[in-house]
Amino acid sequence: MAANKKLNPVDVLSEIEAKFEMLQVLNEKGEIVNKDMDPKLSDEELVELMTRMVWTRVLDERSTALNRQGRLGFYAPTAGQEASQIASHYALSEGDYVLPGYRDVPQLIWHGLPLTKAFLFSRGHYKGNQFPEGVNALSPQIIIGAQYVQNAGVALGIKKRGKENVAITYTGDGGTSQGDFYEGINFAGAYNAPAIFVIQNNNYAISTPRELQSKAATLAQKAVSAGIPGVVVDGMDPLAVYKVTKDARDRAVAGEGPTLIETMCYRYGPHTMAGDDPTRYRTSDEDSDWEKKDPIVRFRTYLEGKKLWSKEKEEEVIEQAKADVKAALKEADATEKQTVTGLMDLMYDVKPSNLKEQYEYYKGKESK
Template identity: 90%
Template sequence: MAAQDKFSPVDVLSEVEEKFEMLQILNEKGEVVNEDLVPDLSDDELVELMTRMVWTRVLDERSTALNRQGRLGFFAPTAGQEASQIASHYALSEGDYVLPGYRDVPQLIWHGLPLTKAFLFSRGHYKGNQFPEGVNALSPQIIIGAQYVQTAGVALGLKKRGKENVAITYTGDGGTSQGDFYEGINFAGAYDVPAIFVIQNNNYAISTPRELQSKAKTLAQKAVAAGIPGIQVDGMDPLAVYVATKDARDRAVKGEGPTLIEALTYRYGPHTMAGDDPTRYRTSDEDSDWEKKDPLVRFRTYLEGKDLWTKEQEEEVIEKAKEEIKAAIKEADATEKQTVTGLMELMYDEMPSNLQEQYEYYKGKESK
């Protein structure tokens, strides 16, 4: 009994979990609650961050509408996650690599991917995966968690080449249940690579609630098993997300290895536009509670208090976004249609015999 009194795995677990407190700088009312951690961003930089977040919300609204009109293909709504997505990306440099999940198209756009390309990707057009030179990113990963393994590899490449850059990736809470998640952070930790792993914990893996996915009190604590730093942040607070990401990046480029960031956030729309109905597994009260935490409302209040943002500024950003989206979808519409045979020709220099018959069949159909 004496030995058991001195050692309790339960106590050790509780002690670890208690260390993962949520980092917050702006509360739901847009008030600073952690003055010492307010980032050293200029007024222009704060305005630019808000501009990008508002622009991204408009993109979500217009993309949802375009999807319903049949003018887009696969689309995963992003409204509610602007702070976790855009504020984390805002802490990066142009030379850093972004390895997104399928909900992370906004980060790609702000990293240099033309909006028309993003729309073509949604439609499954091969040109949507032809990134311009200098856009250091991979296409959105559809396989849940696979981007974590890829990021460990890209980051190792950056380290071996002596680059002062990082590779950043994103997944949802459901992605942390995948084997690739553990393999990625473990490999990254073992080799001290410059990687940033972001978990956008929006409470649901499609319809499975967070509490049924893992018994862990936080997802950030999963970093402990890989021997890397982990932190939980208020994912509706742009300043907190920015600070956590910038700190992770600063340490990574100094050779101090990877970081796991859990951002507590929420998606206001469905998991994807492919038939998911969130009203079947979320309550209106839950939606209402999270709407009060809206990252745009919170940051808007903060900037208005500093006389940096006005209703007129926001309306100008919204109208500009609508015009840019309208022009991009028009350009996507004008792009030549992708054909089955065209895709096969891109895939194969010499057509395998088992596909040659199919190729001839579709060639005949397309010529009519």
């Protein structure tokens, strides 16, 4: 009898990595290159998706400017990630739950969060975390990767209640280096929870290049360790992102468990507006190469070819977005200011002795 062939772990790894090829439907020229993956959205759906992406780009431009003017607080730019964010959200249903990271405010807004609330969240106002009834979402998570564990729990709750919905969460490539990432996907897999985990691989965890974070050829292949499906998709391609997210949702509501999705994308701006300077760790050539893959540009070309989009239509969306931002900012400015004593009143029913002294001190300052 022939001796059993020795299993080479290097070969096994190579076989696994080879299965994680990046999926694409719409190339950089706005051409369909994979008809089998085309989600075949209706004309109305295509226009709506483009509208949301353009509106979100304007929101990012205005939010960046407002931050520089001191009129917003914490802000993480989103330009370049519209396909990854908006197309994945577009594949969801209203009853699904969204657990965002701090860069994922656009998904919250399209899930029903008033823009005024988003501005108040940026300013650190407690009302920014008071979501209207029916908005199935948690506040943006600041702790890197913590939303992955929360997503697994929310998804399990959905399953136990017999709901045909999913819980979706997002993190960046840096988030996959956190223990919460592994714990979240493992828990969801073990309990076959209806969860979708999105890795928005924008190449840098603040300033740390992707290749220095993990030896894995892809981040999606980490799904193998949890026994769940993983997929890599062109995160600048709205049709491909929509398709893989819709497939993941269909699997989840059918009782087939969670999916890990890695979207290959790029953020044009800094990690956040809090002092990060991307020119210190990224080259102008790299920026230029990614700008050629812009999700809005390629989707615009595709829709114009189908006679569904025009310069006039885009200008209407831009002006509407500017008007929406102006109105929401006015409402946020009119909201009563948050005070230190007000925050203490919300936090404590019975104040500890050390805070009682501080309370009286701030009360005196606020009364002047």
